[in-house]
Amino acid sequence: MAEYKVNEVLGVIMNRRSTRKFNDHPVTEEQLAAIVEAGRYAPTGGNSQSVHFVVMINAEVREKLRVLVQNAFLHMELSDDMYSSLKNSIRLSREGNYAFDYHAPILIVVSNRRGYPNAIADSACALQNMMLEAESLGVGSCWINQLHWLDEDPDIRAYLEPLGIGEDETICGALALGNYDTKQEVKPRTGMKVDYVR
Numbered sequence: 341m342a343e344y345k346v347n348e349v350l351g352v353i354m355n356r357r358s359t360r361k362f363n364d365h366p367v368t369e370e371q372l373a374a375i376v377e378a379g380r381y382a383p384t385g386g387n388s389q390s391v392h393f394v395v396m397i398n399a400e401v402r403e404k405l406r407v408l409v410q411n412a413f414l415h416m417e418l419s420d421d422m423y424s425s426l427k428n429s430i431r432l433s434r435e436g437n438y439a440f441d442y443h444a445p446i447l448i449v450v451s452n453r454r455g456y457p458n459a460i461a462d463s464a465c466a467l468q469n470m471m472l473e474a475e476s477l478g479v480g481s482c483w484i485n486q487l488h489w490l491d492e493d494p495d496i497r498a499y500l501e502p503l504g505i506g507e508d509e510t511i512c513g514a515l516a517l518g519n520y521d522t523k524q525e526v527k528p529r530t531g532m533k534v535d536y537v538r
């Protein structure tokens with residue numbers, strides 16, 4: 341591979357790592373507004389702009405959601421061929437102390453129109469934009485997928501719909517946001533194959 345310059349954007353991309361341990365230092369309103377704006381400026385298929393963000397700041401609301409998520413996983417059977425992260429969620433729920441959002445002070449739930457073929461792709465662009473803006477501001481973030489897995493769970497839907505998730509929307513992912521004391525080590529990437537055809 342040719343030599344390349346690490347400019348500001350590439351530096352932010354290369355330095356971002358998922359944060360799973362948050363401290364009490366608040367994310368400012370200004371930082372949050374910029375992070376959400378980065379999500380809103382993401383590209384969308386056909387410029388459909390149907391990504392919807394529900395920004396959960398209220399601690400009680402997030403605590404109730406945590407309990408509902410744990411209960412939902414408690415009802416699931418474990419099987420060997422399950423996706424490892426899903427197995428982990430079930431195991432931790434059975435231990436009785438599962439915080440799917442790592443107790444982050446802010447959780448942004450990202451939804452999109454049900455049946456829209458680019459729902460996940462558009463939401464992923466928005467989530468990545470928010471993660472990169474957060475990194476550029478020194479704020480930690482982590483993609484949280486449990487609410488996507490529990491999109492059809494009646495208790496989760498009954499809780500999230502009055503908070504803004506539309507009946508006609510599917511939950512595509514979520515973002516945990518907050519400050520951290522220690523950042524996860526940034527190791528060089530070794531995966532992902534690239535073939536150039538010149």
Ligand SMILES: Cc1cc2nc3c(=O)[nH]c(=O)nc-3n(C[C@H](O)[C@H](O)[C@H](O)COP(=O)(O)O)c2cc1C
Nearest residue numbers: 356357358359360425440482483484485486513524
């Ligand atoms: C689609 C997707 C789903 C993810 N879901 C979760 C999740 O539910 N919980 C979690 O802790 N991390 C989740 N992650 C974060 C990945 O584990 C993480 O990006 C990966 O291990 C690479 O580490 P890095 O983000 O620190 O570079 C998810 C990432 C993606 C892209």
